[in-house]
Amino acid sequence: xxxxxxxxxxxxxxxxxxxxxxxxxxxxxxxxxxxxxxxxxxxxxxxxxxxxxxxxxxxxxxxxxxxxxxxxxxxxxxxxxxxxxxxxxxxxxxxxxxxxxxxxxxxxxxxxxxxxxxxxxxxxxxxxxxxxxxxxxxxxxxxxxxxxxxxxxxxxxxxxxxxxxxxxxxxxxxxxxxxxxxxxxxxxxxxxxxxxxxxxxxxxxxxxxxxxxxxxxxxxxxxxxxxxxxxxxxxxxxxxxxxxxxxxxxxxxxxxxxxxxxxxxxxxxxxxxxxxxxxxxxxxxxxxxxxxxxxxxxxxxxxxxxxxxxxxxxxxxxxxxxxxxxxxxxxxxxxxxxxxxxxxxxxxxxxxxxxxxxxxxxxxxxxxxxxxxxxxxxxxxxxxxxxxxxxxxxxxxxxxxxxxxxxxxxxxxxxxxxxxxxxxxxxxxxxxxxxxxxxxxxxxxxxxxxxxxxxxxxxxxxxxxxxxxxxxxxxxxxxxxxxxxxxxxxxxxxxxxx
Ligand SMILES: [Zn+2]
Numbered sequence: 001x002x003x004x005x006x007x008x009x010x011x012x013x014x015x016x017x018x019x020x021x022x023x024x025x026x027x028x029x030x031x032x033x034x035x036x037x038x039x040x041x042x043x044x045x046x047x048x049x050x051x052x053x054x055x056x057x058x059x060x061x062x063x064x065x066x067x068x069x070x071x072x073x074x075x076x077x078x079x080x081x082x083x084x085x086x087x088x089x090x091x092x093x094x095x096x097x098x099x100x101x102x103x104x105x106x107x108x109x110x111x112x113x114x115x116x117x118x119x120x121x122x123x124x125x126x127x128x129x130x131x132x133x134x135x136x137x138x139x140x141x142x143x144x145x146x147x148x149x150x151x152x153x154x155x156x157x158x159x160x161x162x163x164x165x166x167x168x169x170x171x172x173x174x175x176x177x178x179x180x181x182x183x184x185x186x187x188x189x190x191x192x193x194x195x196x197x198x199x200x201x202x203x204x205x206x207x208x209x210x211x212x213x214x215x216x217x218x219x220x221x222x223x224x225x226x227x228x229x230x231x232x233x234x235x236x237x238x239x240x241x242x243x244x245x246x247x248x249x250x251x252x253x254x255x256x257x258x259x260x261x262x263x264x265x266x267x268x269x270x271x272x273x274x275x276x277x278x279x280x281x282x283x284x285x286x287x288x289x290x291x292x293x294x295x296x297x298x299x300x301x302x303x304x305x306x307x308x309x310x311x312x313x314x315x316x317x318x319x320x321x322x323x324x325x326x327x328x329x330x331x332x333x334x335x336x337x338x339x340x341x342x343x344x345x346x347x348x349x350x351x352x353x354x355x356x357x358x359x360x361x362x363x364x365x366x367x368x369x370x371x372x373x374x375x376x377x378x379x380x381x382x383x384x385x386x387x388x389x390x391x392x393x394x395x396x397x398x399x400x401x402x403x404x405x406x407x408x409x410x411x412x413x414x415x416x417x418x419x420x421x422x423x424x425x426x427x428x429x430x431x432x433x434x435x436x437x438x439x440x441x442x443x444x445x446x447x448x449x450x451x452x453x454x455x456x457x458x459x460x461x462x463x464x465x466x467x468x469x470x471x472x473x474x475x476x477x478x479x480x481x482x483x484x485x486x487x488x489x490x491x492x493x494x495x496x497x498x
Contacts, residue, residue, distance in 0.1 A: 065138055075139075078132040079166055079187065080240040084249045085125045086183030087235035089428040092118050096425065097434075100441045106421065111266045113257065115423075119264065119397045120256035122427055123362055124249060129190050136194060153195065160191040170238060179234065182220055182430055210313065214458050221431045221459075263364045265401035265419070278490045281414050283407040288417040291449030294486060298448050298479050299471060301325040301464070302420065303455035304356050304394065307333050307342035314455045314464065315345060321468040326483045327455070328356035328394040328418070331378040334385045343386050352482035354392035354418065355379050363400040375409045392483050394418045418483055421449035426460040435463035440470070450483075 065071055095114045100106075109115055140155050167187060171180040192213065240249060265288060281287055291300060303314060306329055318325055327346050333339045346353055357363065358378035363371055375393070383389045393415040400406035401419060410417055422442040426435050439451060453464045471478050481489075 062138065065142060071135065071139075075132070075135050076166070077240045078128055078135065079163060080170060080238055081128045081249050082125070082132065082187050082190075083167060083170055083180060083183040084235050084238040084240055085121060085128060086186050086428075087179055087238055088250060088253065089118070089121050089125065090179045090182070091232060091235060092121065093425055093428050097438060100438065106442060106445055107266075116257040116260050116264075117253050118425060118428070119260050119399070120253045121249075123397055123399075124252050124256065125427075126360065128249070133190055133194055136191075140194075156191060156195050160188065160195075163187060163191065178220075180238070183238075185217065185220055185430065210310070210458065214462070217430060217458050221433075259365075260397070260399060263362075263399045263401070263403055264397070278494045279416055279487045280491075281411045281416050283404050283411055287407065287411055288401055288419055289450070289483070289487070290419045291421045292446065293490075294448040294450075294481075295490075296447050297477050298481055298486060299443070300450045300481050300483055300486060301453070301467070301471070302328060302394075302418070302450055302483070303453050303460075303464075304328045305330060305333075305360065306455040307339040307346075308456040310458060310461050311339075311342050311455045313461045315342070315349060315351070317461070317465040317468060318351065319349060321465075321472050323468055323472065323480055324350050324352070324482050324485075325480075326352040326354055326392070326418075328354045328392075329382070330356050330360055331358045331381045331385070332360075334382060340385050347386065347388060352392070352484050353386060353388065353390065354394065354483065355382050355390040355415070356394050357396050360396045362397060363395055364403045364406050365399075371406060371409055375406075376413060379413050379415070390415060392416055392418050416487065418450065420452035421446055422451040424451065424453055424460075424463065426457060426463060427454050430459050432459050432462035432466060435459060436466045436470075439463075439467055 092114055096109065096118065099109050099112065099114065136156075136159060140152055140159070143155050144150050144152055164184065164187075167180075167184045171184065235250060278293065279286055279289055294300075301323065303311075303325060306314075306327060311327075314325075327343070329343060334343055343353060355375075355378050357374040358381070359374065361370065361374050363374050366374065379390055379393070391414065393410050393413070395401055395406070395410075395417065398419055401417060407417065422439055424435050424439045429435050429438070443449070443451070451467070453460050455461070455464075470476060471480050
């Protein structure tokens with residue numbers, strides 16, 4: 001559809017125009033990872049009504065644009081990388097479930113290479129996805145500006161369809177087409193985000209499309225349930241183009257997983273402090289809850305990474321089941337008026353709200369300024385927007401729980417860090433039923449604790465509602481609590497002990 005007017009179009013002025021457009025726009029609606037984040041450089045708490053988000057790295061995007069061949073390489077490499085990352089995740093998830101089924105203790109599973117790789121992969125997938133979105137955003141803007149007749153939504157639709165065909169080509173003859181189709185779904189989700197947030201600038205579109213999306217999603221999931229098993233090393237078939245730094249997914253995951261081993265606290269995951277004051281802000285075990293020390297049968301349902309378009313459904317479901325949850329939110333999301341309103345609704349309906357950093361960065365990898373932004377600025381701006389100061393914080397990927405200097409910043413803000421002991425891995429698994437099964441297996445082993453969901457995926461909305469039914473069933477003798485509720489209760493009980 002495009003078209004260079006001459007061999008070497010006005011790249012420089014084009015690039016400037018594109019950058020200027022982004023610079024005057026608002027913050028990006030989606031979670032971003034450390035590599036892409038210009039820490040400390042963001043505007044403070046002003047809430048905007050969101051129109052076009054800005055790519056995380058407009059300068060980099062502009063450089064790519066200035067050389068169309070390189071742009072094409074990058075774009076294709078990222079598409080392939082997304083498919084490969086999805087496949088790799090499917091393999092890792094299978095292994096995680098095998099370990100669970102074999103009765104291996106969760107404390108051991110947490111320390112396994114497989115779990116570390118899942119944490120690493122989660123981060124890398126987000127990074128690839130946002131980098132791809134950035135490239136497309138610039139590309140869309142370029143098309144619209146050089147062709148005044150083009151509408152953004154039409155351009156996105158065209159790109160979605162093109163990307164779909166490209167991935168279908170990758171998949172044809174692949175080792176496991178079903179999983180690859182699910183990977184395609186993942187890429188499409190990314191385009192839907194672009195469409196909803198970037199093009200229409202209206203998060204309600206997401207909600208209107210929710211049921212339709214879910215239907216498509218469920219059709220793929222139904223096939224998955226027929227027992228397809230991902231083939232070991234299937235991800236290698238979708239290996240991204242080599243030679244570009246940072247885009248070799250499997251190698252990146254290996255490297256990052258090794259780093260995560262030092263950044264995540266695993267030793268004390270089997271025990272919360274048993275003598276009081278049980279929980280308080282600090283760098284010791286008492287400042288990092290896992291839920292392992294909760295009274296038997298007590299569970300806290302927690303949601304990360306929102307608010308997003310899907311969050312409204314989660315709040316509706318909680319209301320229907322008369323349950324309260326704890327939401328760990330990204331300040332970046334709260335800076336958009338529609339999402340700030342969701343955060344306020346959570347508070348109004350009795351849910352607990354907490355901070356999950358500014359942009360979902362891998363905090364220990366950041367400079368001092370970056371860490372300050374992700375924790376201190378995040379909390380200050382959160383407070384300005386929602387009118388309540390968070391007392392609880394969750395590091396993205398749990399990364400930094402084992403790094404005293406990071407934990408100190410959290411403690412200095414008077415916050416307790418909240419880990420989890422049940423990981424649903426709902427960001428990788430598109431099947432709500434297997435998400436619920438994975439949660440139940442872990443819950444049965446532990447008997448109490450903190451369940452981790454992400455309120456930004458359709459499958460998580462469905463899976464967590466199913467789990468609400470289980471938690472509420474009197475036959476299961478479960479009490480659900482918010483994090484502040486249980487901390488206050490346990491600390492009061494400890495203080496009353498002789
Ligand atoms: Zn998160």
